[in-house]
Amino acid sequence: MAERTVLVINSGSSSIKYQLVDPDSGDSLASGIVERIGDTTGSITHKVDGRKIEIDEPVPDHGFGLAEVLRLFDEEGPRLEDANIVAVGHRVVQGGRYFSGPALITDEVVERIEQLVPLGPLHNPAHLKGIEVGRKLLADVPHVAVFDTAFFQDLPEEAARYALNREVADKYSIRRYGAHGTSHQFVSAAVAEKLGRDDLKQIVLHLGNGASASAVVNGHAVDTSMGLTPLEGLVMGGRTGDIDPAAVFHLVRVGKMTIDEIDHLFNRESGMKGMTGESDMREVRRLINEGDQNAIDSFNVYIHRLVKYVGAYTAVMGGLDALTFTAGVGENDSDVRAALCERLAFMGVKIDLEKNAIRSSESRIISTPDSSVTVMVYPTNEELAIARQAMTLI
Incomplete structure (x- = not known):
């Protein structure tokens, strides 16, 4: 087993993607997805050691879905008690002007993410559900929010500002925030390293x-x-x-x-x-x-x-x-x-x-x-x- 691992959760409006990652080696120790949350038919797929465990059952809400994920870890492996989890990382799409990097999740951070829902109405509410459930079910480890917008936090003003009335734009926080920043940051850094x-x-x-x-x-x-x-x-x-x-x-x-x-x-x-x-x-x-x-x-x-x-x-x-x-x-x-x-x-x-x-x-x-x-x-x-x-x- 890895010396330390991070459980990564990407909570969507009707799905939960997850992966247990060794941050040092980059290896994925297990991964899966809960789909069609709230529908009459749902499904859960858990992948570990080359095996794929599939369950078709209704998943009424995110709490039930994540509880089932933890059960699958316990029954199919790797057992989270033995996985040396040091953090749970949550993907959050919209971090606004507040978050220029990852943030240790506190009640204040949750409140700030809630305030940003108008800028991320399709994503942030689902992330908040994942954070709420995750903090309850895995209360003994720190939870960290990683924002899609953080990499673009310091865009030049000429790129970030729309030619909208300045007073209106500033009052309603209308500017270019970007998304997929975690991917763009990871890939651009890797390319620079590969090309030396x-x-x-x-x-x-x-x-x-x-x-x-x-x-x-x-x-x-x-x-x-x-x-x-x-x-x-x-x-x-x-x-x-x-x-x-x-x-x-x-x-x-x-x-x-x-x-x-x-x-x-x-x-x-x-x-x-x-x-x-x-x-x-x-x-x-x-x-x-x-x-x-x-x-x-x-x-x-x-x-x-x-x-x-x-x-x-x-x-x-x-x-x-x-x-x-x-x-x-x-x-x-x-x-x-x-x-x-x-x-x-x-x-x-x-x-x-x-x-x-x-x-x-x-x-x-x-x-x-x-x-x-x-x-x-x-x-x-x-x-x-x-x-x-x-x-x-x-």
């Missing part, structure tokens, strides 16, 4: 069902695509990304839609799902192979948005040394990588198509030696990043 340089101008593309881009100079974020909420920026599985805000006014006035209906439309029923009927890029690729014109056009919209952001961030940084793909689509979809890099050929970007086609869980360089930009695939590990950030406070 701390003076990099780099772009990290976190491409999953949610997608975001960041521009990082000398280890510090100077811009990021997600904004006040994770809705802004790139085309995503179910989210629009960038869209003229007047579309909201139009849908209210002409479409007679409510704000809640538009919120659901933009966040859940748009992006690739809204354009093709499929949020999973693998399914979109299947449709493309069948000659589906909607899927072909939608894929081009997806790539076009990426090209715009890479070009803009290269200009913002005054150059580009490294371009890194991470997360589900970024790590596994060679077609997305190839299509984007082909569009960046004018910048001197060249990739080795054979290396790009390799499926691997290892970090790797896929650009050619004469490419003007080092192009990499680097698997993100947000759980390890959360565990290591939690350790800094223990």
Whole structure:
């Protein structure tokens, strides 16, 4: 057993993802997910030692779900009593202007996270449930909140401030907060270490069902695509990304839609799902192979948005040394990588198509030696990043 471990909890509105991590070696000792919390049918999957234990049962609430997780640890291993847990790390999406790094969870910190719910209405309430239940069930170890927004806390004012009336913007805390910061920080630091340089101008593309881009100079974020909420920026599985805000006014006035209906439309029923009927890029690729014109056009919209952001961030940084793909689509979809890099050929970007086609869980360089930009695939590990950030406070 590891000398010390951290239990990482990512509590969503209807799910709990968890992982027991050795922060020193980076090994995952066990992981799992509780799904469809509050539905008539629920499921729990627990993975340990190459085994997968699956339970189908109703999960009425987060308290029941996390209690079941602790039972599975006890019965299937590794026993938490023997796991030398030194902290529980909780992912929290919205930390506002208050949290520039991890925070030891106290009643005051919980209260502050509650105050930030208006800025993170889809995420922070679920994180609060996970924190509340976790602190009750695992009361003997410190709990640490790690914030998605922390890495972007010190964005330059020119990148963080919207051109909204200053008085209104400041009164209602409207600015660019970013998200996926834990992933962007982990990957950008790992790339700098792998390339042996701390003076990099780099772009990290976190491409999953949610997608975001960041521009990082000398280890510090100077811009990021997600904004006040994770809705802004790139085309995503179910989210629009960038869209003229007047579309909201139009849908209210002409479409007679409510704000809640538009919120659901933009966040859940748009992006690739809204354009093709499929949020999973693998399914979109299947449709493309069948000659589906909607899927072909939608894929081009997806790539076009990426090209715009890479070009803009290269200009913002005054150059580009490294371009890194991470997360589900970024790590596994060679077609997305190839299509984007082909569009960046004018910048001197060249990739080795054979290396790009390799499926691997290892970090790797896929650009050619004469490419003007080092192009990499680097698997993100947000759980390890959360565990290591939690350790800094223990």
